[in-house]
Amino acid sequence: MKGIDFMQKPVIVLVQPQLAENVGMAARAMMNCGLEEMRLVAPRENHTGEKAVAASSGAEKILFEAGVFATTREAVADLGLVYATTARRRNMVKVVETAEAAAGEMAQKSREGIRCGILFGPERTGLHNDDVGIADKVIEIPLNPAHCSLNLSQAVLLVGYEWYKTQIEVPAVQLVTNGGQVADKEKVLHFFDFLGEKLAGCKIFQDEEKRPRMLLNLHNMFLRREITEPELNTLYGIFNYLSGKKE
Amino acid sequence: MKGIDFMQKPVIVLVQPQLAENVGMAARAMMNCGLEEMRLVAPRENHTGEKAVAASSGAEKILFEAGVFATTREAVADLGLVYATTARRRNMVKVVETAEAAAGEMAQKSREGIRCGILFGPERTGLHNDDVGIADKVIEIPLNPAHCSLNLSQAVLLVGYEWYKTQIEVPAVQLVTNGGQVADKEKVLHFFDFLGEKLAGCKIFQDEEKRPRMLLNLHNMFLRREITEPELNTLYGIFNYLSGKKE
Numbered sequence: 001m002k003g004i005d006f007m008q009k010p011v012i013v014l015v016q017p018q019l020a021e022n023v024g025m026a027a028r029a030m031m032n033c034g035l036e037e038m039r040l041v042a043p044r045e046n047h048t049g050e051k052a053v054a055a056s057s058g059a060e061k062i063l064f065e066a067g068v069f070a071t072t073r074e075a076v077a078d079l080g081l082v083y084a085t086t087a088r089r090r091n092m093v094k095v096v097e098t099a100e101a102a103a104g105e106m107a108q109k110s111r112e113g114i115r116c117g118i119l120f121g122p123e124r125t126g127l128h129n130d131d132v133g134i135a136d137k138v139i140e141i142p143l144n145p146a147h148c149s150l151n152l153s154q155a156v157l158l159v160g161y162e163w164y165k166t167q168i169e170v171p172a173v174q175l176v177t178n179g180g181q182v183a184d185k186e187k188v189l190h191f192f193d194f195l196g197e198k199l200a201g202c203k204i205f206q207d208e209e210k211r212p213r214m215l216l217n218l219h220n221m222f223l224r225r226e227i228t229e230p231e232l233n234t235l236y237g238i239f240n241y242l243s244g245k246k247e
Numbered sequence: 248m249k250g251i252d253f254m255q256k257p258v259i260v261l262v263q264p265q266l267a268e269n270v271g272m273a274a275r276a277m278m279n280c281g282l283e284e285m286r287l288v289a290p291r292e293n294h295t296g297e298k299a300v301a302a303s304s305g306a307e308k309i310l311f312e313a314g315v316f317a318t319t320r321e322a323v324a325d326l327g328l329v330y331a332t333t334a335r336r337r338n339m340v341k342v343v344e345t346a347e348a349a350a351g352e353m354a355q356k357s358r359e360g361i362r363c364g365i366l367f368g369p370e371r372t373g374l375h376n377d378d379v380g381i382a383d384k385v386i387e388i389p390l391n392p393a394h395c396s397l398n399l400s401q402a403v404l405l406v407g408y409e410w411y412k413t414q415i416e417v418p419a420v421q422l423v424t425n426g427g428q429v430a431d432k433e434k435v436l437h438f439f440d441f442l443g444e445k446l447a448g449c450k451i452f453q454d455e456e457k458r459p460r461m462l463l464n465l466h467n468m469f470l471r472r473e474i475t476e477p478e479l480n481t482l483y484g485i486f487n488y489l490s491g492k493k494e
Contacts, residue, residue: 095422148281
């Protein structure tokens with residue numbers, strides 16, 4: 001995310017937003033996703049007033065720097081690629097993309113120097129057909145068709161989130177160890193030897209035929225996920241304590 | 248999405264939610280994503296009262312059917328795989344996954360008959376360490392680290408959205424034609440012939456050397472995206488009108 005130029009981030013254009021609170025929450029969602037530039041087309045309420053600022057939860061910078069335009073046409077004048085977000089199909093021949101596909105495309109186009117923007121309509125009605133007509137493409141967020149109405153800030157959040165995901169490299173799955181080193185195989189196998197000795201006298205391990213398989217199963221339980229060195233030390237302590245008690 | 252068994256959908260567990268309104272909005276977000284089962288651990292306010300129902304925007308069924316539990320332990324007792332959502336790292340050795348990775352895993356595990364659940368903490372503090380400790384894994388939603396606080400319903404929405412995406416097959420990019428047939432090549436090339444005839448006398452097409460390249464460029468402009476038959480007919484009408492005027 002670091003080093004992403006302001007000009008490479010899509011512009012969020014709120015067309016005729018009705019409530020200042022929603023504009024504030026949209027700014028918050030933008031900041032959650034590392035977006036910076038908001039533009040407002042004929043907002044009904046004051047987007048830098050108390051209500052909007054409170055709702056922005058710390059994203060007031062976006063509100064105070066937001067450009068205000070009389071028409072959508074003026075708001076998108078300097079952009080090269082414009083998407084309209086809609087929840088319902090219009091009677092138009094139009095390219096429709098998922099939020100994920102559009103995010104990938106915007107990331108790509110931005111790198112080519114094409115400034116991108118996304119239109120969001122008024123809370124109650126969504127975008128007017130004329131505004132959808134100004135856009136190159138439509139973004140439809142895939143959601144339960146029986147219940148797909150989102151509030152304005154949630155729509156901004158989902159589209160922004162998809163864009164943000166294109167900008168970062170986060171491991172899909174990672175073991176967070178808080179500084180504890182993952183134990184190398186020598187240490188793990190040494191623990192298994194120790195375990196075998198401690199359990200040598202244990203009744204369920206007495207059957208010579210079954211013992212190798214049982215130890216194998218036990219090893220696999222510990223090997224299923226990485227173990228850290230401090231965790232191994234805890235296990236040594238526990239087995240020493242327990243075996244001491246029994247002897 | 249059709250045919251997904253109730254038992255294959257992850258359970259959303261809200262641990263000690265503070266405000267009924269937030270529980271209602273979380274129910275709305277769940278319905279947006281096709282999720283059905285909500286469980287509440289020691290909610291502070293009435294989750295079936297007026298405030299919660301109003302905030303749910305039509306998802307009150309989820310509220311009325313929500314199970315209420317005294318402890319997190321009881322709420323997850325019948326689940327096989329439990330995730331904790333957290334915004335900040337804890338001092339624990341834990342597997343941390345993105346919402347997207349966890350969603351894919353839940354979809355897979357559910358098909359294997361393992362019931363999954365996701366814990367969300369109280370609005371102000373997030374999950375207590377003891378509740379994170381009950382979970383198998385942690386979900387961290389990738390967001391701007393400088394501003395990653397989400398409200399409860401937004402966190403539910405993002406995790407639910409990722410899960411929903413694993414359940415559906417939506418084309419990433421599609422041309423919506425509203426019934427208009429995309430014109431086949433014969434029709435498009437016929438239009439190009441027509442265009443060539445109409446423009447034969449046009450000054451900028453007079454240069455014999457440049458003409459082929461200019462026509463090619465013109466063709467490519469029309470070929471850049473699919474054209475439907477009704478659109479072609481409109482173009483015929485327009486060029487006939489314009490050429491008629493000039494002749």
